[in-house]
Amino acid sequence: MTSLPLPDLGALAVAALAAFLLAGLLAPFETLGWWAGWFGTADEVNDSSDAEVQSDESRPARSYLVFLSGIHTVAGRSFAVRERAFLERLHSELPETRVVEVFPYSVTNRALTGQRVFARFWRWALARKLGRRQLAGLAGMLINLRNGWQVAVSADRRYGPMYDAGSAELFHSALRQAGYPVAGGVPIVLVGYSGGGQIALGAAAPLSERTGARIDIVSIGGVMASPRTLHGLGRVVHLRGRNDRVARIGAAFFPGRWPLVRWSAWNRAMADGRIEVVDLGEMDHTGRDGYLDDETRTADGPSFMALTASAVARLAREAERR
Amino acid sequence: MPSVPDLIGAALRLDPNAFEAMVVRPDGARLALAILIAAGLSHALGQSVVLFAHRVRPGRFALSLAVAAVLFAASVAVWGAALELVGRFAVGGGPRLRDVLVVIGLAHAPRLLGLLTLTPYFGSGFGTVLTVWTLLASAVGAQTIFDFSLAEALVALGAAWLVSEAVGRTIGRPLMLLARNLTRWAEGQSSTVGGGAG
Numbered sequence: 155m156t157s158l159p160l161p162d163l164g165a166l167a168v169a170a171l172a173a174f175l176l177a178g179l180l181a182p183f184e185t186l187g188w189w190a191g192w193f194g195t196a197d198e199v200n201d202s203s204d205a206e207v208q209s210d211e212s213r214p215a216r217s218y219l220v221f222l223s224g225i226h227t228v229a230g231r232s233f234a235v236r237e238r239a240f241l242e243r244l245h246s247e248l249p250e251t252r253v254v255e256v257f258p259y260s261v262t263n264r265a266l267t268g269q270r271v272f273a274r275f276w277r278w279a280l281a282r283k284l285g286r287r288q289l290a291g292l293a294g295m296l297i298n299l300r301n302g303w304q305v306a307v308s309a310d311r312r313y314g315p316m317y318d319a320g321s322a323e324l325f326h327s328a329l330r331q332a333g334y335p336v337a338g339g340v341p342i343v344l345v346g347y348s349g350g351g352q353i354a355l356g357a358a359a360p361l362s363e364r365t366g367a368r369i370d371i372v373s374i375g376g377v378m379a380s381p382r383t384l385h386g387l388g389r390v391v392h393l394r395g396r397n398d399r400v401a402r403i404g405a406a407f408f409p410g411r412w413p414l415v416r417w418s419a420w421n422r423a424m425a426d427g428r429i430e431v432v433d434l435g436e437m438d439h440t441g442r443d444g445y446l447d448d449e450t451r452t453a454d455g456p457s458f459m460a461l462t463a464s465a466v467a468r469l470a471r472e473a474e475r476r
Numbered sequence: 477m478p479s480v481p482d483l484i485g486a487a488l489r490l491d492p493n494a495f496e497a498m499v500v501r502p503d504g505a506r507l508a509l510a511i512l513i514a515a516g517l518s519h520a521l522g523q524s525v526v527l528f529a530h531r532v533r534p535g536r537f538a539l540s541l542a543v544a545a546v547l548f549a550a551s552v553a554v555w556g557a558a559l560e561l562v563g564r565f566a567v568g569g570g571p572r573l574r575d576v577l578v579v580i581g582l583a584h585a586p587r588l589l590g591l592l593t594l595t596p597y598f599g600s601g602f603g604t605v606l607t608v609w610t611l612l613a614s615a616v617g618a619q620t621i622f623d624f625s626l627a628e629a630l631v632a633l634g635a636a637w638l639v640s641e642a643v644g645r646t647i648g649r650p651l652m653l654l655a656r657n658l659t660r661w662a663e664g665q666s667s668t669v670g671g672g673a674g
Contacts, residue, residue, distance in 0.1 A: 178595040186528035306596035312525045313596060 174299070181303035182313045188261050189316040215252040216474045217341040218334055219244065219466075220325050222258040222350030224440070225301035226294065228276050236446035237347070240459055247467040251343075251474075254325075254332045258346075258353040259304040261320025305349040308356045309379040309408065321353055322360035329365070338366040341473040345466055347446075348400065348439065351376020355390070362386025370473045372466045374446075375401040375439045380410025380420035388476075390429040391469050393462060395437025395445060432465060434458075480507065487585040490613055495620040498582045499575045508581025509549065511588070516548030517541055519590035522603070527663065536664045543662040547655050548587075554643070556580035559636035563622045566632060571621050579621050583613040 187193050221244075223237060245253050282293035308317045325344070326334075334340060342365060346354035351373035358369040358381070368388035375398045381387065394401050405411045410418035416425075423429040437458050438444045448459040456464070478486070478497055486494035498504050520541045527537050560576040586609040593603040611633065618629035644652050 175592065175595065178598070179591065181596050182525070182594060186525065190528045190531045190533075192534060303596060306598075310596040310599070312599070316529070 177299055178303050178306070181300075182307050182310070185261050185307055185313055185317045185320060188320055193262055215333065215340065216250040217248075217343060217470055218252050218254060218329055218332065219248065219343045219345060219470055220254045220256055220328065220354075222256060222344065222346045222353050224348030224350060225259065225298050225305065226348075226440075227257060227259075227301070228280050228297055234446075236444070236448070236459070239448055240446045240463060243459060243463045244466060247463055248470050251470050252332050252334075254328050256325060256328050258321060258324075258350055259301040261317055261324065301349060305352045305377065308352050311382070314356055314382060318356035319360050321357035322364055325357055325361055326364045334365070338364075340367060341370065341470075341476070342367045343370045343372060343466075343470045343473055345372045345374065346376050346378075347374040349377050350374075351392075352378035355379075355381045355387075358387045359383050359385045370469055372469050374462060374466075375437075377401060377404030377407075378411075379408040380415075380418040381423075382419065384419050384423055384428070387423070387428065388473065389469065390423065391465065392429060392431045393434050393445065393465050394431060395434045395439070397436055397438040397443065398445075400439040434461060434465070437462075477501065483507075483582070484511070484585045484588070487582045487613055488609075490616045492616055492620045495579045495582060495617045498578050499571075499621065501578075504578040505574060508578040512549035512552055512581050512584055513545050515584045515587035515590060516545030519548055519587050519593075520544035522590040522593035522599070524594070530663060530665075532663050536662060540659070540662040543658055547659070550655075551640075552580060552584055553577060554648075555636055555640045558639035558643070559618065559632060561639060562632050562635045563618075566628075567622060575621060579617040580614060583617040584610055586610045586613060 221237075221241060226234065241253060241255065244251075276297070279293035279296055282290045304317075307313045308321070310317075329342070330336075334342075342361065344354035344357065344361075346352070351371075354371045354373065354376075355378050358371060361367075362369050363386060369386055370388040371390045373390065373392045375394060376392060377400060409415055410420050412418075413421065415421060420429065424431075434445065435452060436443070437447075441447070443450050443458065445462045446459050448457045450458050452458065452461060478494075483494055483497060486497075498508070501507065523544075524537070524541070527540055532540060556577040556579075557573060559580065560570070560573045563570040563576065586606050589602075589606060593599040593606070595602060611630075614633055615626055615629040618624055618632055619626060622629070622632065624632060
């Protein structure tokens with residue numbers, strides 16, 4: 155019996171590095187092409203809106219909360235079960251707040267499963283991942299890689315301003331669909347989970363310019379760089395679990411977050427109290443024991459998800475009172 | 477005679493033999509030009525965020541990249557010519573201009589990876605690495621062809637850069653203006669008249 159030759163580990167590592175770099179090289183083109191107008195006008199692009207709204211339209215909203223998922227999603231409708239449950243809990247905790255969900259890793263607002271060229275591939279990846287079938291791990295990794303590079307685009311000083319302008323346009327459009335008044339002024343809270351934290355922080359300034367509202371942010375284990383500007387930014391509450399290595403690595407990855415760099419916007423905002431880091435105890439980044447786990451409970455009784463939702467709701471209520 | 481990929485690989489590894497082999501190749505000048513045009517294209521693509529920021533249309537984008545590649549090759553050639561002048565002054569005589577140009581052309585092989593500067597967040601770091609890499613390759617090339625020490629080669633390259641800058645700001649000013657206008661024309665902007673800040 156002949157056995158198949160084992161793949162050369164060195165060649166595999168080079169292929170993986172090449173794929174990683176290729177994904178990075180391609181990552182900015184959606185933003186750049188959108189900015190240069192290569193993909194049609196903003197109105198044409200917004201026709202394919204993927205935003206979802208959880209709201210009771212019969213009552214006027216006292217504030218608007220935009221939820222930006224982690225990098226594991228391919229579309230607003232593909233939010234994980236835990237995220238769905240979390241949003242439902244937020245909705246019940248904040249009955250007078252309109253909760254809007256947006257897929258934040260595409261400035262052209264094209265869910266990965268709705269793209270012209272790669273839709274079939276991303277649908278395959280999503281099915282593998284959700285069905286926990288063969289290659290589910292690889293599929294999940296590819297989705298994370300693709301969206302992770304979009305987080306890097308937002309954090310990049312060259313592309314970031316364009317990406318963030320696109321995000322702000324996207325969020326504003328989703329807010330308007332959810333009934334946000336043209337005159338603006340109603341409080342807006344951006345809730346960014348994981349990489350969504352960077353997207354929220356980047357979009358705050360241009361969104362504030364569009365709406366005239368001060369933008370508050372809740373980061374749930376956010377992976378984010380120091381913001382380029384503090385303009386239009388209200389409060390930032392960074393929720394962090396002690397077992398969340400992803401958020402810790404994220405903080406180490408961006409020099410503007412290092413305590414030594416006292417002049418960075420992040421550290422200036424920390425010093426004046428605008429950014430508050432809240433310790434959520436023994437929580438992990440995701441999955442079991444993660445921020446959105448409704449089964450694991452704290453010593454005081456509430457589940458991890460309930461604690462996270464309460465922290466988000468607290469900031470939303472404070473934003474309404476201001 | 478080593479193949480072109482082997483030659484480029486050896487230059488990337490800063491192997492002095494690559495530069496010696498380049499000088500004796502009958503097609504050395506054409507190969508150096510091809511490397512410079514390809515490196516110029518890759519470099520221009522790496523820097524293309526400026527074109528997108530100016531909202532350049534796809535046709536103009538391609539034209540701008542082509543113009544940038546030609547200008548890149550021309551600027552390296554000017555630097556190479558300045559190096560030949562500096563070398564002649566330093567060692568009295570020295571290699572032919574053609575040989576200096578083919579060596580400096582090959583030394584720009586690291587710029588073939590200029591595209592990598594597009595990478596989000598890490599791109600600027602890649603750009604710095606490529607600049608240092610190109611400088612080191614140029615130094616090894618200058619060492620090989622002029623029989624300089626590494627320190628002498630680096631000083632000669634610095635002096636050549638000063639000469640090329642001086643030429644660009646004096647007798648080469650009309651050419652600099654032409655290059656700037658060519659770039660603006662490719663991007664679809666109106667041309668400037670006069671020399672600018674210089």
